[in-house]
Amino acid sequence: MDFQLSEEQQRWREAVRDFSDRELAPRAREVDEQARFNWEAVHKMGPLGLLGLNAPEEYGGAGVDAVSAAIAIEEIGRGCGSTGLAIAAHNGLACGPLALFGTHEQKEKWLRPLATGAGRADTQGRPLLGSLALTEPGAGSDLAGGVKTRAVAEGDSWIIDGAKMWTTNASIAEVIITLCRTSPDRLSLVIVPTDTPGLHIGAAEKKMGLKGSPTHAVTYDEVRVPKENLLGAEGKGLGQTLKVLDGGRISIGALSVGLAQAAYEAAIKYAKERHTFGLPIAQHQAIQWMIADAATELDAARLMVYRAAWLKENGRPYTKEAAMAKLFATETAERVCFNAIQIHGGYGYSAEYPVERIYRDQRLMTIGEGTSEIQRLVIARSLLGSK
Numbered sequence: 001m002d003f004q005l006s007e008e009q010q011r012w013r014e015a016v017r018d019f020s021d022r023e024l025a026p027r028a029r030e031v032d033e034q035a036r037f038n039w040e041a042v043h044k045m046g047p048l049g050l051l052g053l054n055a056p057e058e059y060g061g062a063g064v065d066a067v068s069a070a071i072a073i074e075e076i077g078r079g080c081g082s083t084g085l086a087i088a089a090h091n092g093l094a095c096g097p098l099a100l101f102g103t104h105e106q107k108e109k110w111l112r113p114l115a116t117g118a119g120r121a122d123t124q125g126r127p128l129l130g131s132l133a134l135t136e137p138g139a140g141s142d143l144a145g146g147v148k149t150r151a152v153a154e155g156d157s158w159i160i161d162g163a164k165m166w167t168t169n170a171s172i173a174e175v176i177i178t179l180c181r182t183s184p185d186r187l188s189l190v191i192v193p194t195d196t197p198g199l200h201i202g203a204a205e206k207k208m209g210l211k212g213s214p215t216h217a218v219t220y221d222e223v224r225v226p227k228e229n230l231l232g233a234e235g236k237g238l239g240q241t242l243k244v245l246d247g248g249r250i251s252i253g254a255l256s257v258g259l260a261q262a263a264y265e266a267a268i269k270y271a272k273e274r275h276t277f278g279l280p281i282a283q284h285q286a287i288q289w290m291i292a293d294a295a296t297e298l299d300a301a302r303l304m305v306y307r308a309a310w311l312k313e314n315g316r317p318y319t320k321e322a323a324m325a326k327l328f329a330t331e332t333a334e335r336v337c338f339n340a341i342q343i344h345g346g347y348g349y350s351a352e353y354p355v356e357r358i359y360r361d362q363r364l365m366t367i368g369e370g371t372s373e374i375q376r377l378v379i380a381r382s383l384l385g386s387k
């Protein structure tokens with residue numbers, strides 16, 4: 001396959017990078033220190049199509065291809081990890097399932113307002129965002145066996161009871177797509193508007209990094225939603241979730257590449273400025289090798305992410321390639337960001353330099369949307385054909 005980006009994709013990268021350099025990077029430190037969501041920037045994302053990366057144009061989406069969607073997340077992440085995670089979750093985890101499995105009516109009602117970023121009078125024009133709640137206090141990697149949140153049919157409604165954990169965007173979302181058990185051995189995805197009585201969103205979790213991306217526990221206490229809020233057919237929720245996560249893994253891979261790229265660029269800049277033993281440290285071979293390794297691994301990670309996206313775009317199987325891309329890109333980000341701090345010496349450990357924040361932000365990437373261990377499981381299953 002040919003990985004040459006088209007001129008359109010290159011122009012798209014330049015446009016998103018320019019936006020990220022102007023609107024995200026200058027505020028990334030403040031967003032982290034104040035654990036504040038960057039609404040100002042997200043407000044400006046709608047017209048650029050950045051809130052509709054996974055939605056077709058006919059429903060107000062950007063209509064960009066999957067490689068361009070990955071490029072956008074990469075460039076947003078290069079500017080600000082917190083905003084990157086929030087926007088990746090909105091696009092991939094909320095708009096994604098609505099676009100994939102929604103009926104025309106559901107897309108008109110839920111996807112269009114999420115994808116356009118237009119907002120409403122009662123949100124003072126603030127864009128409407130979305131969430132996906134899969135994980136529970138007792139179930140993360142093992143959703144099939146562990147999900148306890150129940151949706152019970154009653155008349156024209158589903159009544160939902162249970163608890164979710166680590167829901168990105170919950171407090172700033174219009175809807176939370178919720179994975180529920182609809183019979184003892186069947187799961188389903190249900191669209192739950194966040195203003196539904198009985199839905200309680202906990203305080204923002206205090207996290208190591210990504211502090212400007214709000215993450216919440218959510219409880220459902222006899223939450224009643226109309227029957228038509230079921231996404232796709234009843235009992236198909238696990239398969240739908242796995243499909244959504246295949247795409248989400250490309251996104252987390254892209255976000256990791258963006259974070260690592262930012263740390264790498266900061267390391268090169270510092271290595272040229274800092275002198276020891278009469279030389280810029282960039283002229284010591286030990287530092288050069290760290291930079292050469294980072295450039296090589298970043299290149300490989302980026303290509304793997306684009307390959308998985310290209311396969312997705314072309315309707316080819318991509319589960320294994322998305323898992324490989326996520327595994328390699330997230331573990332590359334760990335190494336690149338670790339060495340970026342090493343290159344900065346003591347200053348790398350200080351909040352004065354961005355590499356400290358980026359290191360904390362990237363740490364989630366080997367965990368969220370399937371841990372590295374689960375990626376290896378997915379890859380091995382695909383290679384060995386086992387269950």
Ligand SMILES: Cc1cc2nc3c(=O)[nH]c(=O)nc-3n(C[C@H](O)[C@H](O)[C@H](O)COP(=O)(O)OP(=O)(O)OC[C@H]3O[C@@H](n4cnc5c(N)ncnc54)[C@H](O)[C@@H]3O)c2cc1C
Binds near residue numbers: 093141142169
């Ligand atoms: C900041 C943040 C944002 C998040 N956002 C969302 C969100 O928006 N929506 C959502 O639904 N979830 C979200 N999550 C949850 C995230 O997806 C889970 O934390 C992740 O899937 C791991 O699940 P767990 O934490 O329950 O770990 P566990 O499943 O309990 O795993 C614990 C450890 O055991 C290992 N392990 C488990 N099973 C196996 C196995 N079979 N073989 C080998 N090792 C294994 C894991 O790799 C891990 O190392 C978020 C989490 C965080 C921290």
